[in-house]
Amino acid sequence: xxxxxxxxxxxxxxxxxxxxxxxxxxxxxxxxxxxxxxxxxxxxxxxxxxxxxxxxxxxxxxxxxxxxxxxxxxxxxxxxxxxxxxxxxxxxxxxxxxxxxxxxxxxxxxxxxxxxxxxxxxxxxxxxxxxxxxxxxxxxxxxxxxxxxxxxxxxxxxxxxxxxxxxxxxxxxxxxxxxxxxxxxxxxxxxxxxxxxxxxxxxxxxxxxxxxxxxxxxxxxxxxxxxxxxxxxxxxxxxxxxxxxxxxxxxxxxxxxxxxxxxxxxxxxxxxxxxxxxxxxxxxxxxxxxxxxxxxxxxxxxxxx
Amino acid sequence: xxxxxxxxxxxxxxxxxxxxxxxxxxxxxxxxxxxxxxxxxxxxxxxxxxxxxxxxxxxxxxxxxxxxxxxxxxxxxxxxxxxxxxxxxxxxxxxxxxxxxxxxxxxxxxxxxxxxxxxxxxxxxxxxxxxxxxxxxxxxxxxxxxxxxxxxxxxxxxxxxxxxxxxxxxxxxxxxxxxxxxxxxxxxxxxxxxxxxxxxxxxxxxxxxxxxxxxxxxxxxxxxxxxxxxxxxxxxxxxxxxxxxxxxxxxxxxxxxxxxxxxxxxxxxxxxxxxxxxxxxxxxxxxxxxxxxxxxxxxxxxxxxxxxxxxxxxxxxxxxxxxxxxxxxxxxxxxxxxxxxxxxxxxxxxxxxxxxxxxxxxxxxxxxxxxxxxxxxxxxxxxxxxxxxxxxxxxxxxxxxxxxxxxxxxxxxxxxxxxxxxxxxxxxxxxxxxxxxxxxxxxxxxxxxxxxxxxxxxxxxxxxxxxxxxxxxxxxxxxxxxxxxxxxxxxxxxxxxxxxxxxxxxxxxxxxxxxxxxxxxxxxxxxxxxxxxxxxxxxxxxxxxxxxxxxxxxxxxxxxxxxxxxxxxxxxxxxxxxxxxxxxxxxx
Numbered sequence: 001x002x003x004x005x006x007x008x009x010x011x012x013x014x015x016x017x018x019x020x021x022x023x024x025x026x027x028x029x030x031x032x033x034x035x036x037x038x039x040x041x042x043x044x045x046x047x048x049x050x051x052x053x054x055x056x057x058x059x060x061x062x063x064x065x066x067x068x069x070x071x072x073x074x075x076x077x078x079x080x081x082x083x084x085x086x087x088x089x090x091x092x093x094x095x096x097x098x099x100x101x102x103x104x105x106x107x108x109x110x111x112x113x114x115x116x117x118x119x120x121x122x123x124x125x126x127x128x129x130x131x132x133x134x135x136x137x138x139x140x141x142x143x144x145x146x147x148x149x150x151x152x153x154x155x156x157x158x159x160x161x162x163x164x165x166x167x168x169x170x171x172x173x174x175x176x177x178x179x180x181x182x183x184x185x186x187x188x189x190x191x192x193x194x195x196x197x198x199x200x201x202x203x204x205x206x207x208x209x210x211x212x213x214x215x216x217x218x219x220x221x222x223x224x225x226x227x228x229x230x231x232x233x234x235x236x237x238x239x240x241x242x243x244x245x246x247x248x249x250x251x252x253x254x255x256x257x258x259x260x261x262x263x264x265x266x267x268x269x270x271x272x273x274x275x276x277x278x279x280x281x282x283x284x285x286x287x288x289x290x291x292x293x294x295x296x297x298x299x300x301x302x303x304x305x
Numbered sequence: 306x307x308x309x310x311x312x313x314x315x316x317x318x319x320x321x322x323x324x325x326x327x328x329x330x331x332x333x334x335x336x337x338x339x340x341x342x343x344x345x346x347x348x349x350x351x352x353x354x355x356x357x358x359x360x361x362x363x364x365x366x367x368x369x370x371x372x373x374x375x376x377x378x379x380x381x382x383x384x385x386x387x388x389x390x391x392x393x394x395x396x397x398x399x400x401x402x403x404x405x406x407x408x409x410x411x412x413x414x415x416x417x418x419x420x421x422x423x424x425x426x427x428x429x430x431x432x433x434x435x436x437x438x439x440x441x442x443x444x445x446x447x448x449x450x451x452x453x454x455x456x457x458x459x460x461x462x463x464x465x466x467x468x469x470x471x472x473x474x475x476x477x478x479x480x481x482x483x484x485x486x487x488x489x490x491x492x493x494x495x496x497x498x499x500x501x502x503x504x505x506x507x508x509x510x511x512x513x514x515x516x517x518x519x520x521x522x523x524x525x526x527x528x529x530x531x532x533x534x535x536x537x538x539x540x541x542x543x544x545x546x547x548x549x550x551x552x553x554x555x556x557x558x559x560x561x562x563x564x565x566x567x568x569x570x571x572x573x574x575x576x577x578x579x580x581x582x583x584x585x586x587x588x589x590x591x592x593x594x595x596x597x598x599x600x601x602x603x604x605x606x607x608x609x610x611x612x613x614x615x616x617x618x619x620x621x622x623x624x625x626x627x628x629x630x631x632x633x634x635x636x637x638x639x640x641x642x643x644x645x646x647x648x649x650x651x652x653x654x655x656x657x658x659x660x661x662x663x664x665x666x667x668x669x670x671x672x673x674x675x676x677x678x679x680x681x682x683x684x685x686x687x688x689x690x691x692x693x694x695x696x697x698x699x700x701x702x703x704x705x706x707x708x709x710x711x712x713x714x715x716x717x718x719x720x721x722x723x724x725x726x727x728x729x730x731x732x733x734x735x736x737x738x739x740x741x742x743x744x745x746x747x748x749x750x751x752x753x754x755x756x757x758x759x760x761x762x763x764x765x766x767x768x769x770x771x772x773x774x775x776x777x778x779x780x781x782x783x784x785x786x787x788x789x790x791x792x793x794x795x796x797x798x799x800x801x802x803x804x805x806x807x808x809x810x811x812x813x814x815x816x817x818x819x820x821x822x823x824x825x826x827x828x829x830x831x832x833x834x835x836x837x838x839x840x841x842x843x844x845x846x847x848x849x850x851x852x853x854x855x856x857x858x859x860x861x862x863x864x865x866x867x868x869x870x871x872x873x874x875x876x877x878x879x880x881x882x883x884x885x886x887x888x889x890x891x892x893x
Contacts, residue, residue, distance in 0.1 A: 035642055092834050102734075103837045105582050105642055106794060110833025113787055117827035235653070238646050275661050282650035289635040289643055 002145040007264045013152040013221065015260025016159035020214025021237035022244070022252040023166060024207025030183045030247035031203050032097070037108040038088060039211060040234015041115035042081045046212030047132075047225045048119055049080030054133045063133070070135045074216045081212030082205050084115070089204045094197070112231070120227050129226040132219030151221040158217060162210060163253050170249065175202055183247065236263065236278070239285040245295030254296060259284075318446035322380045322391050325439030329373025329398055332433030333366045338409050338418050339427045364499070365401050368506040369433050372398040375513060376440045382517075385450045390516030392444030397509015399437035401502050406430035408498035453518035454525075464526050468534050471523050476541040478507065480550040482809075486817055488554060500817040504810075535712075542708045546701045553698035557772075558816055560700060563707030564769045566808040567714045569792045570801060571761030574718060576790065577799035577847070578727060579754035580734025581636065582645040584786055585652025589759040591659060591781035592628055593621035593766030595666060598673040598776035614679055614771075621767040622760040629759025636751040652783055659778035672777030679703070679771050703772050710768060714761055715801055721757070722799075730754055731799075784826055788812075791829045794836055797843025806845055 021043050028036045053076035054063065062068045088111055096104045120126045139150040170176035181189040182199045190196055218233070219225045240259040244251025259281055267277035288295060372394050379390045409418045409430065419430040459467070486499030514520050527534040546556055568590055575583045600620065602611030612620070632651045636644050662669030678685040681702045689699045721727045729750045732740035741747045770776045788811055796807025815825060836843065 033642075035645060037645075092838070095838055099837070099841065100580070100734075101642060102576070102580055102582060102798075103841055105645060106790070107834050107837045109582075109584065109645075109787065109790070110830045110837070112830070113784075114827055114830030114834065117824070117830060121823055121827060235646065235650060239650075242643070242646075272661075275657065279654050279657070282647075282654055285650060286635050286647060289639050289647065293639045293643075 003268065005144065005146045007268045008261065009146055009148055009152070011261035011264035012257060013149075013155055013260070014264060015257030016156040017214055017218055017221070018233060018237045018240050018260055019159045019163055019253050019256035020210045020217070021233055022240045022256045023163060023249060024211050025234075025238055026241040026244070026246055026248065026252040027179075027203050027207050029241070031179065031200055032093075033101075034093065034104050035108065035238065036093075036207075037105070037234070038111040038115060039207065040230035040232075040237065041112050042085050042088075042208050042230070043211040043215040043218075043233060044225075044227060044230025045084050045115060045119065046077035046081035046208075046215030047219050047229065048123055048130075048215075049212070050074065050077035050216040050219060051130055051132060051225065052123070053077070054135065066135050066137060069133075070220075073135055074213055077216040078209045078212035081208040081215065085204045085208030085211075086201060089201055094200075112234075116227050116231065126227060129224050132223050132225055136220050149221070151217075155217045155221050158213065159253075162213065163249070166206065166210070167249055169206075175199070179203060232278075236281060239281050241295075242285060243288050243295050245297035248295070248297035251295055251297035315446060315448045318387070318443050319380050321446065322376055322387075322440055322443035325395065325436045325443055326373045326376035326380070328432055328436030328439065329376060330370050332402070332429050332431075332436055333370035333373065335429035335432055336427040337366070337405065337429035338413060339421060365405055365502040365506070366429075368502070368509075369398055369401055372401075372506070372509050373436070379513075384448070385453050386517045388444050388447035388450060388516075389452070390444075390513045391447065392441055393512025393516050394509050395437050395440030395442075395444055397505055397507075397512060398440065399434060400505030400508065402430050402433040402437055404501045404505055405498060406434065408495065412494070452521070453516075455518050455522040457522060461530075464530060465533060467523065467526055468530060469537055471527075472534070472537045472541045476544060476548065480545060480548040482507065483550040483555045483559060483813065488816055497818040497821065500813075539708070539712055542712075543705065546697050546704060551698055551701075553700055556698050556700050556704045558813065560704045560707045560772055561769075562809050562812050563704065563711050564765050564772070565789065565792070565812050566805045567707070567711045567768075568762050568765040569789055569796070569804040569808040570711075570714045570718050571758045571765065572789050573793050573799060573801070573804045574721065574730070574761070575754050575758040576793055577797075577804075578722060578734065579730040579751060581633075581751060581754060582642065582790075583648045583755070583758065584645050584783070584790070585632070585648040585650070585655065586758070586762060586789055587781045587783075587785040588652045588655035589625040589629055589762035590766035590769065590785075591655055591778070592625045592759075593763030594770035594776050594780070595659065595673070596621040596624050596763070597767035597770050598676055599666060601676045601771070603673055603676045618764050618767050621763040623763075625763025625766070626756045626760035629755040629757075630752050632759075633752040633755030636748065636755075649783070652786055656778060656782060659781070667778060668776070669778075672775050672779075674775045676771060676774045676776065678774070679706070681706075700772075703768075706768060710764065711805070714764075717757075717761075718801055726750065726753065787826070787829060791833055794833060795843060797846040799847035800843065800845050803843050803845040803847070807843070 021040060024039050024042070025036060028034055028039070050073040054069065054073050057076075058069060058072065062072070092107050092111055093104055096107060136151050136154060141148040141150070141153070170179060178189065178194045178199050179202065181192065181194055182196050186196050189199075215225075215230075218229060236259055237256065240255035241252050242255070243258055244253070244255025262284060263277050263281055266280035267274040270276070270280055272279070376391055376394050376398075379387055379394065382390070406419050410416060412418075419427055421427070458464075482500075482503065485503040486496035487493050488496060511520065545551070545559065550556070550559065568586070572583060572586050575581050575586070597617050600610050600612045600617045628651075632648060633644070635647050659667040660669060662671075667673070678688075679702070684690060684702065688702075690697050690701060729740065729745045732743065732745055733747050733750055737747055769780075773780070789808075792807035792811045793804055794807070795810065796803030796805070811829070815822060818825070821828070
């Protein structure tokens, strides 16, 4: 029973983490119908940017006071992720807006490989996993024998706050309305005076900022980062987006928590254990695609943005 | 920018290209490096010593000189071919100059190496680069002319002779490319420079020949005598072990290229024809490899069965094909781009399962070593053999097997492509909804693409594993899938020679560029982005696909004009119809 509760907690934390990435996937797909493979790498890059900021830019006085260091590294990670995403959109995706569908998909794959290899080659000693600095107190809550690390709590709380804020922004602000309009019908949106290029860049920025924050919080929670975290979590996040209904913000969050729970529970209870835990995620992905391609919230209500 | 200056001034073109050509020759004769490099002399004696023996020098400087002579010659050639040919030659020369200059700068430690240092001067690279740019500019200044086609038909024996000569030249090029620069490594630091420079030269030459229309004519001749050219091509492939590339090392490389070229053609069915992105393709190769390893009678395989190899190939193809169909099945319901993720996931599952020695079939981290060599009518596959008195290196038999497999896969691809199935694949690629409306069963046809592609990969994997003698999960990573995909994209989607050229380049480069091995994948990633941006049709584009991307019809005419013609015809037909109705209305 305690094991089950513990795995549920772990699953929720993982789900919160995936939510950060899933939202970016689903927003970009909602607007330009592109599976942005490189989105996972944007997450990874944010993590490394935060590490670099901490190691080489912060004076030791700030390094040791977590309430200063944490916001700074989060902002740095998010800012760098946004920068990478904007460059990527401008130079790799925008010129291919009217190309055959396969072209941007291949480009996205190329960027993904490029970013991963660039970090491996140019980050000092990038091939090996990196210890992430302590920018959050180590504490943990124990409740009915279940331990909830403080960093996990932070992750989930941040996920809920930020996704709520994003939801609010997309549903109420003028630019959010422009986003939803472009997602529904780009041509008509253009006729209504919306500049699609601007909306698309904004979408990439919002997605990348969330992914960057997620990347930093990944480091804070799991203490270790390496260059493959973006690739792995990117696939999980994509599955979550499909499960929730690609294009739907609500679906993305629900899907992320589902996938988080599936992964931890499958690792505990399914044959093969943690070595095969993500096989079950892909089984879910294939089953969803075959039997309910629109996911939980996709298509039928078309809450795209 | 510079080309804009001279645009519309055709009078400048010829003088400019003559000056460019002369400067290319001068640049080739000038010294390229100010001092002897520390590691070992730069190839083709590019230091000051070159003046001791200015002629009879092989290597890149000869290539630059030849391109320069060609640029001058083309200035006096028929007007129609001048522009394209000069431009291509210029790009080739520029690439050679840049490659060698970059190496000299890096190895020599700064720009001093190619300009002036310690009182010595070496402006060969700079002069050549400038001259090459002049040639490119001159090429675009020539009045624009449509691509040249030769309407030349010779007597049958003469055309056969042309084909034999063309393929013999191709064989020479292949052998030279394989051996150019030798194998990279600490003992041979300039292998990469020599190889890249040679490839740049080839691009210049082939681009130039393409500009003159010769290549198009030869391929038209080959098209007229398909069977004959297939036989000659096959014969040329069999002759390769007798050339200078016939050492064990290069035959090994050539075998690998063959196996991966066959796989790339298989992937080309899925990506190039059906337009489905498969990111876990190497997993099918892996399935074929492990099937073959388990049926090879290797002592360490859990299934100690020893079946005849032909049977093993069939089983590997079937098993891989079944997996392909399973992985492809989600496409029955969803659009192709979701499939990219499903295949990616499948590739990862395969890798993880093989790593964990699933069902004891893969050996896990111990791999399955000691796979016995294949038996070719009593001769083990890795033994050296003697043919017509010529001693051939070990592994030649595997090479021949790889050639046969590539040839069979090519025939399969070509036939499928022009069959009803192939046209259905292309229709699905272009517009799934329209294809369905035309009665194509899109779901089935997509799964079929997956099945065929996977089966081909399975066969290739079965061959590969015997050549490697070890079946390890490490050979089948996601990055291998990326490399294969890069090969297909680089060569040109849907094009057979493209897949072969792409696979050759991407699997030879690592042999030559050891010092870049860390950056290999990074460059592949960048290459994918750049190709999609600037040359989506690839190096050797498929005819139909090139036409689509260039807005032309397959016959080379303007698509816009064809559309306008069609619209005009439609309007005329409408007018006639309306005219009739107008008359009836008037009567009533």
